[in-house]
Amino acid sequence: MAARITRAAFLLFPKGRITQMFDYTFQWKQALNRLPQMLDGAMVTMEIAILSMGLGILLAILLTVMRLSGSRPLMAFATTWVEIARNTPALFQIYMAHFGVASFGIHFSPFVSLLIGITFNNAGYLTENFRGALKAIPDTQGRAGRSLGLTQLQAFRHIIMPQMLRISFLPMTNQMVWAILMTSLGVTVGMNSDLYGVTQDLNALTFRTFELFALAGVIFYLITKAITFGGRLIAARLFRY
Amino acid sequence: MFDTALSANDLVFLAKGAGITILVTAISVVIGTLLGILFGVIRVQLGPVLAAPLTFFLDIFRSVPLLIQLVLGNAFVGMVLQLQISGFTVACIVLSLYTSAYCAEIVRGGIDAVPEITRRAARSLGLTWGQDMRYIVLPLATRVALPSWIGLALGVMKDSALVYVVQVTELLKSTQILITRLQEPLFLLLICGAFYFIISFPLARFGGYLEKRWSND
Numbered sequence: 001m002a003a004r005i006t007r008a009a010f011l012l013f014p015k016g017r018i019t020q021m022f023d024y025t026f027q028w029k030q031a032l033n034r035l036p037q038m039l040d041g042a043m044v045t046m047e048i049a050i051l052s053m054g055l056g057i058l059l060a061i062l063l064t065v066m067r068l069s070g071s072r073p074l075m076a077f078a079t080t081w082v083e084i085a086r087n088t089p090a091l092f093q094i095y096m097a098h099f100g101v102a103s104f105g106i107h108f109s110p111f112v113s114l115l116i117g118i119t120f121n122n123a124g125y126l127t128e129n130f131r132g133a134l135k136a137i138p139d140t141q142g143r144a145g146r147s148l149g150l151t152q153l154q155a156f157r158h159i160i161m162p163q164m165l166r167i168s169f170l171p172m173t174n175q176m177v178w179a180i181l182m183t184s185l186g187v188t189v190g191m192n193s194d195l196y197g198v199t200q201d202l203n204a205l206t207f208r209t210f211e212l213f214a215l216a217g218v219i220f221y222l223i224t225k226a227i228t229f230g231g232r233l234i235a236a237r238l239f240r241y
Numbered sequence: 242m243f244d245t246a247l248s249a250n251d252l253v254f255l256a257k258g259a260g261i262t263i264l265v266t267a268i269s270v271v272i273g274t275l276l277g278i279l280f281g282v283i284r285v286q287l288g289p290v291l292a293a294p295l296t297f298f299l300d301i302f303r304s305v306p307l308l309i310q311l312v313l314g315n316a317f318v319g320m321v322l323q324l325q326i327s328g329f330t331v332a333c334i335v336l337s338l339y340t341s342a343y344c345a346e347i348v349r350g351g352i353d354a355v356p357e358i359t360r361r362a363a364r365s366l367g368l369t370w371g372q373d374m375r376y377i378v379l380p381l382a383t384r385v386a387l388p389s390w391i392g393l394a395l396g397v398m399k400d401s402a403l404v405y406v407v408q409v410t411e412l413l414k415s416t417q418i419l420i421t422r423l424q425e426p427l428f429l430l431l432i433c434g435a436f437y438f439i440i441s442f443p444l445a446r447f448g449g450y451l452e453k454r455w456s457n458d
Contacts, residue, residue, distance in 0.1 A: 024321045087395075087441035088434050089402035091413060096430055099420060103427035177304070184306035185403075196308060209316040217305040217313060224304040 031211035034202050041198030042219050048186070048194060049179040052115055056122025056179075057172070063127040064134070064164075065156060078127065085124020091185050093117045098189040111193070114186035118179055125175055126168075133167035134160070166239060173231030177224045184220075195219060246423045258415030259436055265329070265411060266398040269336035273397070274390070276337065277344020282374075284345060285352045302342035307403050310335050315407045328407035336404070340397050347389045351382030384455045391448035395441045412436060 066078040085093065094117030098108060108116065137160060145155035165172075184196035191197045199216040203209050280299060284292040302310065314335040318326050355378050363377045364370075405414035416433040420426045 024323070083442060084434075084438065087399075087445060088437045089399040089413065091402045092430070092434050092437065095413070095417075095426075096434070099426035100430050101427075103425075181304075181306040184308045187308075196306065210313065210320055213309050213312045213316065217301075217309045220306055220309065221301060221304045 026211060027208055028211055028215075030206055030208050031215045034206075034212065035215070037202065038195060038198055038216060038219060041193065041195035042223065044193045045180060045183045045195040046223065048111070048115055048118065048183045049176060052118040052122055052179050053172075053176050055115075055119045056126055056175070059119065059123035060126035060130055061161065063123060064130045065153075067127070067131070068134075068156065081120075082124045082127050085121050086128065090117065090121050090182050091188060093120050094185050094189055110186060110189045110191035113189050114183065114191050114194075117185075118182050121182065122175055122179055125178070126172065129168045129171040129175070130164055132171075133164045136167050137163050169235055169239070170231065173227060173235075176227050176231070180220065180223055180227065245425060245428060247419075247425070247428070251419055251423070254419065255412065255415055255432065255436075258410055258412040261329075261409060262398065262401055262411040262413075263440075265332055265336060265401045265404055265409065266394070268333045269340050269401070270394045270397055272333070272337040273340025274344050276341035278348050280341055280345035281348025281352065284349055299342040299345055302339050303346075307335075307339060307400050308406055310339060311403060311406050328404070328409045331407050332401075332404035332409050335407075336397060336401060339400070340393065343393050343396070344390070347386050347393060348382070350389070351386030352378055354385040355381045388448045388452035388455070391444055391451070395444055395448075398441065399437065 063078040063081060066074040069075065094114055097116040097120070098110070098113035101108065141159055141163075142155050145159045146152070150158065183194050186194050187197045187200055192201055195216055199212050203212050206212070280295060284295060287295075289296075311332065315328065315331050318324050318331055359381070360373055360377060363373045368376065401411060402413040404411055405417075410418070412433055416429050420429050423429065
């Protein structure tokens with residue numbers, strides 16, 4: 001039977017050389033021993049995601065105002081930002097924030113580069129979410145505000161924006177999940193204190209690649225589930241009518 | 242005024258990287274979409290309770306960073322199974338599953354968007370399940386699903402930048418190799434970014450156009 005499987009595997013992977021199959025002992029204990037270090041990394045991951053999300057929301061609101069402003073240069077700026085953020089890989093954006101700006105003599109630490117890259121990406125995607133949310137708000141609301149004597153900006157600030165944020169709350173939790181997943185890209189610019197970076201360093205020490213990264217995966221999974229679930233709870237609590 | 246050490250050979254090197262990016266994306270999107278349609282239909286057919294294991298399995302691919310999925314896939318194949326499969330194959334397998342997880346969600350959304358009553362009407366008229374799927378659900382669901390699917394395909398292309406981790410030299414990795422040699426990060430990164438943008442932007446716009454055009458009929 002085993003010989004037959006081996007032969008089948010040879011047929012499937014003609015270039016492959018099968019030394020031993022399933023000759024691997026999992027050593028989960030080694031990975032579990034490092035759990036405290038990895039949880040510290042998870043905290044850094046959360047920190048970056050939360051910071052980038054907060055900054056991203058502020059920037060996205062700013063970009064949305066620019067888009068609505070009617071001034072051509074401002075609209076062009078916002079559109080360029082959104083299209084670059086949405087049409088290039090997040091990894092590219094982080095590279096840009098690290099190696100790209102180094103050409104101008106600006107050297108950010110990996111933490112800052114990662115934060116800038118993810119914030120840039122978040123702001124772009126969130127602006128697009130906000131645009132979808134704005135479509136769901138009737139024009140008449142803004143106009144009613146204007147007729148009551150609010151300025152354009154006041155009408156946006158007090159009437160449109162709260163509804164916009166409410167409608168795009170669930171897409172925002174999705175973006176938060178993306179932000180968590182994107183922090184793993186920090187390792188490419190030398191970040192070694194986030195969950196992925198810590199795991200990679202531990203891997204260099206112990207070579208239990210599968211166990212360590214599986215554990216990291218489980219932590220990432222739990223974090224994202226907590227965010228999705230927490231988001232739903234908050235939404236159910238805040239947005240009852 | 243503008244000096245660069247970039248030679249024609251380097252451009253060919255970049256173009257090869259771009260070719261790998263497109264190849265990985267194409268293979269993963271095709272396999273991932275087929276799998277995704279299969280998973281999506283199974284999920285709808287079985288209902289939420291029976292399909293829970295499948296839902297959970299697919300959910301993993303959407304909740305764990307792709308980088309970790311690739312490293313795990315590579316470690317599993319290389320260290321646990323001890324097969325010598327190229328990084329390219331591993332990248333395609335992982336990205337296909339990754340795509341299928343998102344695609345299943347899109348397919349499910351598309352099928353759910355077809356009114357139950359329309360499908361019942363089809364069945365009452367004597368159409369078999371297959372005919373109902375083929376002539377009623379497929380055309381209606383495609384309208385809902387295609388714009389998101391285009392978005393997904395572009396997303397996979399952008400995410401394919403991560404396959405460098407399993408030793409596949411795609412566009413971004415080849416750019417990085419050149420950066421190390423030429424020390425002109427900004428210029429090279431701009432070329433690389435422009436390439437992604439030129440492919441992604443028109444298709445994204447096309448998807449947006451389809452969405453707008455097909456949404457109100």
